[in-house]
Amino acid sequence: MSELLLTNLLNVTNLSISFGGLRAVDNFDITVKKGQLYGLIGPNGAGKTTVFNLLTGVYRPDEGKVFLDGENITNLKTMDINKAGVGRTFQNIRLFKKLSVLDNVKVGLHNRYHYNTWEGIFRLPKYRRIEKVMNEEAYKLLKVFDLENEADYLAGNLPYGKQRKLEIARTLATDPKLLLLDEPAAGMNPNETKELMETIRFVRDEFEMTILLIEHDMKLVAGICEELTVLNFGKTLMSGETNEVLNDSRVITAYLGE
Amino acid sequence: MSFINYVINGVSLGSIYAIIALGYTMVYGIARMLNFAHGDVIMVGAFTVFFGVSMQGFNPFVAVLLSIAVCITLGITIEFIAYRPLRGAASSLVVLITAIGVSYFLQNLALLIFGANPKSFTSMVPLNPIRLAGGQIVISGETIVTILSCLIIMISLTAFIKKTKPGQAMLAVSEDKGAAQLMGINVNGTITLTFAIGSGLAAVAGILLCSAYPSLSPYTGSMPGIKAFIAAVFGGIGSIPGALIGGILLGVIEILGRAYISSQLADVIVFMVLIFVLLVKPTGILGRKLQEKV
Amino acid sequence: MDKIPKIWRDNLITYGMVIAIYAVMQILISFGLVSRLMQGLLVPLCIYVILAISLNLTVGILGELSLGHAGFMCLGAFAGAFFSKITVEAITFSPLRFFLAIVIGAVVAGFFGFLIGMPVLRFRGDYLAIVTLAFGEIIKNVINALFVGLDDRGFHFSLSDRASLGLYEDGEVIINGAQGIIGTPQDSNFTVGIVLVLLTLFIVQNLIRSRDGRAIMSIRDNLIASESIGIHVTKYKLMAFSISAALAGVAGVLYSHNLNNVVASPRAFGYNMSIMILVFVVLGGIGNIRGSMIAAVVLTLLPEMMRGLDRYRMLIYAIVLIVMMLFNWSPQILAWREQHSIKDLIGRVRGRSRV
Numbered sequence: 001m002s003e004l005l006l007t008n009l010l011n012v013t014n015l016s017i018s019f020g021g022l023r024a025v026d027n028f029d030i031t032v033k034k035g036q037l038y039g040l041i042g043p044n045g046a047g048k049t050t051v052f053n054l055l056t057g058v059y060r061p062d063e064g065k066v067f068l069d070g071e072n073i074t075n076l077k078t079m080d081i082n083k084a085g086v087g088r089t090f091q092n093i094r095l096f097k098k099l100s101v102l103d104n105v106k107v108g109l110h111n112r113y114h115y116n117t118w119e120g121i122f123r124l125p126k127y128r129r130i131e132k133v134m135n136e137e138a139y140k141l142l143k144v145f146d147l148e149n150e151a152d153y154l155a156g157n158l159p160y161g162k163q164r165k166l167e168i169a170r171t172l173a174t175d176p177k178l179l180l181l182d183e184p185a186a187g188m189n190p191n192e193t194k195e196l197m198e199t200i201r202f203v204r205d206e207f208e209m210t211i212l213l214i215e216h217d218m219k220l221v222a223g224i225c226e227e228l229t230v231l232n233f234g235k236t237l238m239s240g241e242t243n244e245v246l247n248d249s250r251v252i253t254a255y256l257g258e
Numbered sequence: 259m260s261f262i263n264y265v266i267n268g269v270s271l272g273s274i275y276a277i278i279a280l281g282y283t284m285v286y287g288i289a290r291m292l293n294f295a296h297g298d299v300i301m302v303g304a305f306t307v308f309f310g311v312s313m314q315g316f317n318p319f320v321a322v323l324l325s326i327a328v329c330i331t332l333g334i335t336i337e338f339i340a341y342r343p344l345r346g347a348a349s350s351l352v353v354l355i356t357a358i359g360v361s362y363f364l365q366n367l368a369l370l371i372f373g374a375n376p377k378s379f380t381s382m383v384p385l386n387p388i389r390l391a392g393g394q395i396v397i398s399g400e401t402i403v404t405i406l407s408c409l410i411i412m413i414s415l416t417a418f419i420k421k422t423k424p425g426q427a428m429l430a431v432s433e434d435k436g437a438a439q440l441m442g443i444n445v446n447g448t449i450t451l452t453f454a455i456g457s458g459l460a461a462v463a464g465i466l467l468c469s470a471y472p473s474l475s476p477y478t479g480s481m482p483g484i485k486a487f488i489a490a491v492f493g494g495i496g497s498i499p500g501a502l503i504g505g506i507l508l509g510v511i512e513i514l515g516r517a518y519i520s521s522q523l524a525d526v527i528v529f530m531v532l533i534f535v536l537l538v539k540p541t542g543i544l545g546r547k548l549q550e551k552v
Numbered sequence: 553m554d555k556i557p558k559i560w561r562d563n564l565i566t567y568g569m570v571i572a573i574y575a576v577m578q579i580l581i582s583f584g585l586v587s588r589l590m591q592g593l594l595v596p597l598c599i600y601v602i603l604a605i606s607l608n609l610t611v612g613i614l615g616e617l618s619l620g621h622a623g624f625m626c627l628g629a630f631a632g633a634f635f636s637k638i639t640v641e642a643i644t645f646s647p648l649r650f651f652l653a654i655v656i657g658a659v660v661a662g663f664f665g666f667l668i669g670m671p672v673l674r675f676r677g678d679y680l681a682i683v684t685l686a687f688g689e690i691i692k693n694v695i696n697a698l699f700v701g702l703d704d705r706g707f708h709f710s711l712s713d714r715a716s717l718g719l720y721e722d723g724e725v726i727i728n729g730a731q732g733i734i735g736t737p738q739d740s741n742f743t744v745g746i747v748l749v750l751l752t753l754f755i756v757q758n759l760i761r762s763r764d765g766r767a768i769m770s771i772r773d774n775l776i777a778s779e780s781i782g783i784h785v786t787k788y789k790l791m792a793f794s795i796s797a798a799l800a801g802v803a804g805v806l807y808s809h810n811l812n813n814v815v816a817s818p819r820a821f822g823y824n825m826s827i828m829i830l831v832f833v834v835l836g837g838i839g840n841i842r843g844s845m846i847a848a849v850v851l852t853l854l855p856e857m858m859r860g861l862d863r864y865r866m867l868i869y870a871i872v873l874i875v876m877m878l879f880n881w882s883p884q885i886l887a888w889r890e891q892h893s894i895k896d897l898i899g900r901v902r903g904r905s906r907v
Contacts, residue, residue: 056780082782094777096770098839107770110763111782117791120762121755127762134763174781294827340874343882351617352881355834356874358827363870370863484685484823491682522697523711529686536683540675 009034009210010178015054015064024050026234028064030212032178037204038212039225039242043255046231048214049091052180056088057081069177083111087176089167091183091214097156101147101166104155105138108173113137141169144206145199161192165199172207179203181213185220193217197224222246230254262395264517265510270401270470272509273408277463278486279493279501280415281456287432287496288452289345291353295336295360296460297483303329303461304468304478305368308379318382326461333457334450336360342446361480368476376475379468400470407462412502415455419498424451432496485512488532494545503543507531563757566842567750574746589856595810597852598745599803602752604832604848605841606799609756611830612839613765614792615772616673617681620688621800622825626816627664628657628801629808630695630727633736636809637726638702640737650739654748654805661801664691665794673789676775680793688826695816700727732815733808740810748806752799756841759795768792835876 010032017025025047032038040048053059055066057078066074073084096104113134115126142148145165150158155166164184171179184200185193197220203209215221221228221242228245230237232254238245245251278300285293306328310321340360344353385399419425430438431448439445467482468474485508493504511531516524535543577594580586603625610618632653643649664687672683699710703723710716714725727733759765767788770778779785808814818824832851836844854872858865879885 058776078779079782079784082780088780090777090780094774094780096773096777098773099766099769103766103769106763107766107778107783108781110767113763115763117759117762117764120764121758123758130763170781340878343878343884346883347881349834349838349881351611351830351834351838352877354617355831356877358831359870359873359877363867363874366867366870370867484689488682488686520697520712523693526690526693526697529690532686533683536679537671540679 007033009036009069010055010212011065011067012055013065015051015061015066017050017054017059017062024234025054025061028231028234028236030229030236030239032210032212034210035204035208036210037200037224037226038210039221039228040212040214040231041216041218041221041228042231042237047234048231049182050234051231052088052182052214055081055180056086082174082176085175085177086180087171087174087178088180089164089171089182089184091186093160093163093167095155095158095163095167095170097154099155100151101142101153101155101158102135102138102151104166104170105141105173106134108170109134109137110174112173112175138173141173144172144202145169160187161196164188164196168199168203172203172209177210179209179211181211181215183214183216185215185217193220196220200224218246260394264513266395266397266401268510268513269506270404270509271513272489272506273404274463274467274470274505275482275486275489275508276408276502276505277411277459277466278482279490279505280411280498281460282487282490283493283495283497283501284428284452284456286490288428289341289449290350291341292357292487293341293456294354294357294483294487295364296456297479297481297486298361298364299329299332299336299457299460299479300464300467300482301368301474301476301479302332302364303464304379304474305372306461307382307465307468308372308377308474311380311382312377318384322382322461322465325465326458329457329461329464330454333453333460337450337453342449365476365480372476374475376473379472379474381469381472382465383469398470400466404466404470407466408502408505411459411462412498416498424448428452485528488528491542492532492535494542497542497544500542500544559761566753566757566845569842570746570749570753570845574742577742593852593856594742595740595745595806597849598742598749599807599810600829600832600848600852601749601845602803602806603800603829604836604844605749605752605756606796606803607829608833608836608839608841608844609759609796609799610793611833612837612841612844613756613760613772614768614789614796616789616793617678617830618684618793618796619681619823619826619830620684620686620691621796621829622821622823623684623688623691624661624665624797624800625804625807625825626688626691626695626821628661628804629814629821630733630804630816631660631801632657632805633733633808633814634700634726636737636739637733637735646737646739649737650744650805650809653739653809654802657801657805658798659801661804662794662798665797666790668797669790669793673793674786685823685826688821688823692816692818692821695727695732696730698727699725699729701725730815732813734813736808736812736814738809738812740806745806748802752802753841755795755799764788764791831873835873835880837880 008031010030012028012030015025015028016023028051040051042048050059054061057076060075065072068084068086071084073081073086076084096107099107113130115130119127139148139151142151145168147162147166147169150162155163158166168181185196188196200211201224204211225242227240228242229239230245230251237250237254238248278296281296282293285291303325306325307321310316310324311318340356341353344356347353381400383399383403385402387396387398388402389396419428427438427443427448428451430441430443431445435445464479468478486505489504489508490501492508493500493502508528512524512528515527519527577586581591603621607618607621610616635656636649636653639649668683668687672679697711699714699717701708701717701719701723703720708717708719714728717725719725760769767783768791770783771785771788775785832848833844835851836847855865855869858868861868
């Protein structure tokens with residue numbers, strides 16, 4: 001039993017929120033094990049992104065508990081949830097568009113490397129030392145995503161696919177335990193999606209990351225997710241291993257209608 | 259003067275703020291811009307009447323109509339030349355600065371034509387004051403007309419927006435410009451209409467203001483403009499009843515502050531109340547909360 | 553790694569520009585080629601440039617709108633002048649006294665920036681704009697009504713009139729209501745002004761290219777993303793806004809020590825002044841430090857150069873402002889400029905000549 005608890009990274013029970021009478025998420029439970037690639041799927045408007053917003057403190061849940069690695073993170077602020085180890089990307093990409101690609105990643109490194117305001121303004125030795133380390137770290141991450149040649153570009157000028165990658169790189173810079181990806185393949189062509197699948201797998205292996213992702217592209221989901229939870233009208237329709245879930249008649253009905 | 263007199267004067271001044279605030283609130287609600295030239299349209303309205311009555315000897319009624327027509331034309335022209343080309347600009351600050359440019363332009367144009375010396379404005383209200391409670395309470399004709407005008411404007415504007423097609427179009431555009439366009443609403447036309455109404459009201463406000471405080475200079479509209487903007491924020495920007503409540507509260511606080519605390523610190527009190535209200539209820543008294551979709 | 557030297561070069565150009573202008577002006581002055589009027593404008597130009605840089609930190613770098621920057625300048629001006637007036641006999645070495653006055657002006661203005669920002673910057677939207685607008689008017693009006701006197705028993709304060717200070721005969725009025733502070737030592741000059749411009753530039757440019765600066769700009773670009781990667785949004789908003797207010801305070805100290813008599817007049821510290829500074833920032837390119845400096849200089853000199861046009865100059869100024877805004881920002885005009893740019897024209901001519 002205790003061993004089981006240790007291997008669970010994310011433990012969500014009974015999570016609920018209503019918006020003006022509408023129960024957007026209703027008694028949502030999920031358990032994600034360390035190192036797992038877990039998919040959250042469901043038709044449009046099922047409440048998937050709302051779950052992410054609840055997990056990351058953008059919304060406060062009406063009920064329910066969220067535990068990350070045994071730590072209760074339920075009512076923490078967004079920034080503290082990130083510090084506790086949850087990183088996320090957004091459905092509509094949210095980059096720092098007027099910062100360079102390199103600086104986007106360096107903002108992600110913000111809480112891991114410190115020097116104070118005065119050391120920064122007066123360019124004291126500590127500033128030089130830490131900035132050098134931050135640059136090295138950031139370039140390491142950019143290389144993983146094949147972005148090192150674009151380091152000096154403005155993030156807003158990157159092509160779409162690379163923006164998605166940069167967003168993941170920026171989030172990884174915060175050194176999260178759990179990575180939440182909100183429709184990472186949205187707007188990508190089949191080739192880009194295939195490449196993205198490999199990148200996600202690579203991130204999981206290379207960074208020993210636990211990943212929970214929302215996705216509509218069933219090929220991607222079937223290709224990389226080990227377990228799935230299906231959400232419909234804010235409620236959990238079913239959870240289980242990928243093959244089992246995707247072949248379930250209830251899931252097919254939810255997607256295709258009756 | 260008694261307390262009641264001060265309150266009546268406050269409501270009267272507040273009614274003028276409320277009429278001006280309508281212009282700010284409607285334009286903000288629909289075009290999402292702070293039209294800082296709005297205060298100067300008030301001044302243009304007052305100068306038109308001054309020009310008509312004191313310089314040309316027009317009938318006051320004709321002069322008032324002329325003034326409203328001039329301000330409506332001015333509002334539409336400003337929107338067309340200075341604001342419309344900037345719709346969709348990279349920063350919302352841009353149109354704010356342009357509005358300030360327009361404000362400078364109007365002030366300096368008036369300065370060129372009429373000079374810097376304040377003009378004494380003949381009241382457009384032919385009514386005699388009413389005395390109540392054995393002469394204890396005096397209500398001037400200007401006060402009665404101002405408060406009545408404000409009420410009529412509020413009621414007819416609300417009816418206009420609720421009951422007519424162009425009014426509904428205004429609501430739709432303020433809700434979602436893109437969706438309104440898809441529904442076949444003429445967005446540009448609706449914005450023009452909004453500017454026209456706001457500017458026409460500014461003319462009325464200018465005439466009422468100068469009838470009650472009969473001194474007119476190129477800078478006359480500047481401070482009431484800012485105060486009315488504050489009133490709009492106070493009541494909740496984008497809300498028509500909010501403009502009324504905000505305007506009247508502001509007027510009463512200002513007059514009472516001037517009477518009982520210090521004439522020099524009256525504005526300080528007004529602004530402090532504003533800051534306090536915003537801290538307690540950031541959207542203003544009747545404002546709605548807007549949340550960004552994540 | 554080639555971006556770092558590029559930023560270096562860019563910063564150096566800005567410093568070089570300031571120093572070159574200083575050198576050229578000094579040479580012209582020594583040859584007697586600069587009119588008295590122009591000489592009188594040198595310190596105000598430095599003041600406006602500092603204000604433009606400092607407001608750009610709030611508007612361009614942090615992405616919040618402030619409509620009360622003149623209020624912080626006003627605080628700095630009066631705090632600095634107040635200090636200088638009461639220590640004019642105690643500290644006879646004027647550079648030290650002026651240095652302390654600048655520190656005090658910056659600290660007082662920065663402190664009020666912090667005080668205003670703390671409750672307001674938690675909210676999203678245009679609250680800061682409205683609250684700073686109100687704050688600027690409050691500061692100006694309070695100082696206009698403020699009387700401070702000093703005698704053997706210490707300081708006396710009043711918000712009504714001079715008599716209610718109840719000063720002894722030997723007492724001295726330091727802040728005299730609407731008459732302001734009279735007899736501030738005139739410690740400001742062009743050289744000090746330029747040094748302060750360079751200092752402001754140094755602080756802001758280096759802040760931007762540091763860990764804290766990146767955090768501030770990330771908030772501007774996307775607040776929600778910024779929170780999601782663990783940035784303490786309120787802290788960095790407050791930091792940027794307080795530094796911006798403190799630098800406006802420095803400009804204020806420079807202002808009050810350039811005059812014998814500093815008055816909290818609407819012209820110097822009112823809402824129109826705040827707007828004026830905002831015009832520098834927007835016209836110079838929001839977030840573009842050097843651009844806002846150039847805009848400050850050009851827009852200050854423009855009305856002076858048009859003195860020959862006499863009564864028409866402010867009208868022309870207004871038209872120029874509107875036209876420049878349309879030319880620089882209108883999407884349609886920008887698209888037109890893209891199609892008809894000089895580079896393009898040269899390219900086309902070249903292409904034709906090759907054929």
